[in-house]
Amino acid sequence: MAAQISGISSACSVASFKNQSPFDSLSSIRSSTLAFSSNLNGNLSIKSLETRTSQKSSTICSAVLVEHNSEQMEVDTTLSPRVNSVKPSKTVAITDQATALVEAGVPVIRLAAGEPDFDTPAVIAQAGINAIREGYTRYTPNAGTLELRTAICKKLKEENGLSYTPDQIVVSNGAKQSILQAILAVCSPGDEVIVPAPFWVSYPEMARLADATPVILPATISENFLLDPKLLESKLTEKSRLLILCSPSNPTGSVYPKELLQEIARVVAKHPRLLVISDEIYEHIIYSPAVHTSFASLPGMWERTLTVNGFSKAFAMTGWRLGYIAGPKHFIAACNKIQSQSTSGASSISQKAAVAALGMGHAGGEAVSHMVKAFRERRDFLVSAFRELDGVKISEPQGAFYLFLDFSHYYGTEVDGFGLIKDSESLCRYLLEKGQVALVPGDAFGDDSCIRISYAASLSDLQTAADRIKKAILTLNTPSNI
Ligand SMILES: Cc1ncc(COP(=O)(O)O)c(C=O)c1O
Numbered sequence: 166m167a168a169q170i171s172g173i174s175s176a177c178s179v180a181s182f183k184n185q186s187p188f189d190s191l192s193s194i195r196s197s198t199l200a201f202s203s204n205l206n207g208n209l210s211i212k213s214l215e216t217r218t219s220q221k222s223s224t225i226c227s228a229v230l231v232e233h234n235s236e237q238m239e240v241d242t243t244l245s246p247r248v249n250s251v252k253p254s255k256t257v258a259i260t261d262q263a264t265a266l267v268e269a270g271v272p273v274i275r276l277a278a279g280e281p282d283f284d285t286p287a288v289i290a291q292a293g294i295n296a297i298r299e300g301y302t303r304y305t306p307n308a309g310t311l312e313l314r315t316a317i318c319k320k321l322k323e324e325n326g327l328s329y330t331p332d333q334i335v336v337s338n339g340a341k342q343s344i345l346q347a348i349l350a351v352c353s354p355g356d357e358v359i360v361p362a363p364f365w366v367s368y369p370e371m372a373r374l375a376d377a378t379p380v381i382l383p384a385t386i387s388e389n390f391l392l393d394p395k396l397l398e399s400k401l402t403e404k405s406r407l408l409i410l411c412s413p414s415n416p417t418g419s420v421y422p423k424e425l426l427q428e429i430a431r432v433v434a435k436h437p438r439l440l441v442i443s444d445e446i447y448e449h450i451i452y453s454p455a456v457h458t459s460f461a462s463l464p465g466m467w468e469r470t471l472t473v474n475g476f477s478k479a480f481a482m483t484g485w486r487l488g489y490i491a492g493p494k495h496f497i498a499a500c501n502k503i504q505s506q507s508t509s510g511a512s513s514i515s516q517k518a519a520v521a522a523l524g525m526g527h528a529g530g531e532a533v534s535h536m537v538k539a540f541r542e543r544r545d546f547l548v549s550a551f552r553e554l555d556g557v558k559i560s561e562p563q564g565a566f567y568l569f570l571d572f573s574h575y576y577g578t579e580v581d582g583f584g585l586i587k588d589s590e591s592l593c594r595y596l597l598e599k600g601q602v603a604l605v606p607g608d609a610f611g612d613d614s615c616i617r618i619s620y621a622a623s624l625s626d627l628q629t630a631a632d633r634i635k636k637a638i639l640t641l642n643t644p645s646n647i
Contacts, residue, residue, distance in 0.1 A: 250373045254366055255609035259593065263603030274622070274630040277603040279415060281481040281566070282621045283539075285518075286532040289480060292521030296514045305510040308501050309336025309489065313516045316523040317489055324528065325445075325459040327472065329491045335500045336519075338511045340446045340475035340488030343500070345371045347442055347471045347490055348407065350499035352377040356406035361392040362611030363569060365415045365444070369611075377406065381611055386571050389560045390417040390612075394428040401432070405439050410460055413447040416610045416617040417569040418544075418562020420455040430463040440496075441470045446488070447565040449479035449528045452541050455563035461492075468493055476515075478565075479533050480522045485515040540566045543620040543627055550631040554638060566621045569607065573614035578641045586641070589613045600637035602630045 227242045259277045266273045284290075296302070308314065314331035321327040337343045348371050352358065357380045358372035369379035382400055384390045397408070410429070412421040421429075433439050443460035451457050461470035475488030490500055504510075525532055544561075547568050551557050556574030578586045583599070586592050589606035593616055596602050607615030620627055 247374060247376070251370045254370075255590075256366055256605050259597070259603055259605055263597065266597070266601075271601060273597065273601045273603055274626050274633070275603045276619045276622055276627075276630055277605050277617075278621070279478075279567070279619055280483045280621055281478060281536065282623065283481040283536050285481050285485070286522075286525065288525060288532070289482065289518045289522045293485070293514050293518040296517035301513050301517055303513060305513045305516060307505045307510050308332075308334065309510060310513075310516050310520075313520050313523075314489075316520050317491070320523050321459075321472070321491055324448075325472075326462045327459055327467070327491065333494050333497050334489055334491050335497055335504060336487065336489045336511050336516065337504060338486040338488075338508055339477065340444065340473050341367060342504075342508065343473050343475070343488045343490040344368070344409075344442060344444065345374065346500040346503045347473070347492075347496070348372060348375045348377065349503055350496060351440055351471075352406050355404060357402065357404045359397065359400065359405055359408040360611075361397075361410070363390055363414070363416050363607065363615070364409070364611050365411055366609050368409050368411075372407075378404075380405070383611070386558050386560045386569075386615070390414065390419045390569065391421060391425060392429065394425070394432050397429060398432045398435075401436050401439065403438065405436060407440050407442060408433060409442045409444065411444040411447075412457070413451055413455075413562075413564025415447065415565055416567050416605070416607075416615075417560065418565045418567050419560065420451060420457065420563040423456070423458040426458050426460055427463055430460070430466050433469070434465050439469065441466065442473060443470055444473045446473065446475045446478050448474060449533050450537055450540055450566060451564035452537075452544065452562075457564075471496060476519050476522055479529050479536075480519075481536065482515075482518070482522065485512070485518055487511055487515045487519050539624075540620065543622075543624055544568065546624060547618065547620055547627060547631060550628075550635070554635055557638075566619060568618045568620060569610070569612070569615045570618065571614045572616055572638075575638060575641050576614075580641065589616050592616060596634055596637055599640070600630075600633035602633050604634075 229240050229242055231238050231240060256277060256279070260275065263273045263275045263277060311331055313336055314334040317334050318329050318331055321329055335343065337346065348358065352372070352375040354376040356377045358377045359380050359382060360368045362381045362383045369381065372379040380400060382392060382396055384392050410421065413419070433441060441460055445457070445459060448457045459472060461467045461472050471490055471492040473488065473490050476482040476485060477488070490497065522529070548559060548561050551559055551570055558571035560569070562568055572592055575592065576587055580586060580595065583595055586595055589608050593604050593606045596604055605617040607613055607617060610617065
């Protein structure tokens with residue numbers, strides 16, 4: 166039996182009655198006076214709690230009152246302020262909602278997740294199977310096997326023009342971990358992390374986890390969602406520690422042209438404290454004539470850039486959980502240290518599979534170019550389908566597998582039986598309920614005027630989804646609704 170009780174401090178953010186129970190009246194009496202140490206071993210009576218109140222200075226924001234062997238016991242459920250400062254992922258929330266609808270028999274088309282719909286290429290899967298069969302199932306070095314780090318160095322040299330040695334690489338359980346570790350490794354409390362918007366949902370939250378402050382620099386659809394170097398220059402201070410660039414971008418699919426990166430590099434070079442994380446995980450999913458440029462390859466940028474890449478997207482290996490970071494040894498050794506006290510080395514099996522992935526040829530060879538060709542067809546289809554819709558603004562993606570459409574023209578519309586569509590979240594809810602298509606609201610990515618469509622789905626699903634979205638949107642245009 167457990168009852169949630171509220172706390173006394175106005176600074177507390179988690180304080181509410183949740184369940185009704187015989188303890189509720191008791192806890193409501195005490196909720197205005199309860200304060201004690203979180204050292205809660207032993208059975209506590211009300212009297213002892215009150216005694217502790219006067220003795221200890223720490224405050225309980227939230228607690229559960231439980232019954233154990235007929236005794237009452239209080240458990241402090243207060244969470245770290247660090248956790249309370251982090252927002253839960255909207256991408257995950259909408260994906261879960263869509264999954265629940267599918268499980269209830271509603272034929273929802275799920276275009277919310279950032280995951281290729283292809284199987285991992287057979288040669289990679291086979292390398293993983295061989296690793297298991299051959300007993301390659303033990304811990305690897307913390308930073309990754311020398312075999313894989315050597316293969317990564319070769320890839321970075323040949324495809325990106327970047328020279329690294331294996332001790333300048335750390336392999337992790339996904340690029341997500343690589344980015345978090347890098348932020349934790351270089352940011353001090355109060356440092357600023359510059360995040361151009363629209364951004365991948367995790368960047369600002371990771372900055373918060375490191376007790377740093379995310380500074381969001383908006384880029385508009387008319388600029389193809391690319392950061393304006395002048396805006397960057399105007400926002401840099403002595404607290405600016407990191408700039409996070411993502412090209413090709415999630416959620417916009419924008420690709421930074423080399424000239425623009427050079428302008429950004431000239432601004433960065435004026436600030437000795439400023440480092441750059443260059444997230445290049447969508448590098449291979451790019452549509453010519455767009456060309457990928459690694460930020461670290463620009464003059465003077467190698468020394469201050471941490472290049473992140475991984476296997477999830479281009480090689481359709483999301484579940485294998487493998488990413489990596491490359492950079493100057495001083496920073497990479499710090500990432501390695503953090504990893505050594507958290508997860509240790511990534512999966513030995515995945516690392517063998519990743520060696521096979523890097524052996525498939527330049528930019529992933531035939532298997533990857535086959536997937537990129539399919540993504541391009543889908544992008545072309547969606548772009549022309551949505552160009553037919555009045556009021557929708559489009560910046561044609563040059564890479565990744567997302568379309569970030571500006572639907573703000575339709576905000577302010579009242580729909581019978583649904584209510585007001587006032588922002589990207591209500592529009593996505595409407596499209597889920599009315600059109601049975603799961604999309605992600607742009608406000609999760611720092612731009613409320615847009616919604617994100619992931620086109621990592623079959624062309625026939627995308628055709629059905631586009632029809633449903635258009636139909637649902639056209640309903641909004643009827644005179645009774647506008
Ligand atoms: C921009 C970007 N960076 C990093 C990641 C993390 O990828 P993973 O942890 O699967 O390697 C993602 C995944 O969605 C992403 O979109």
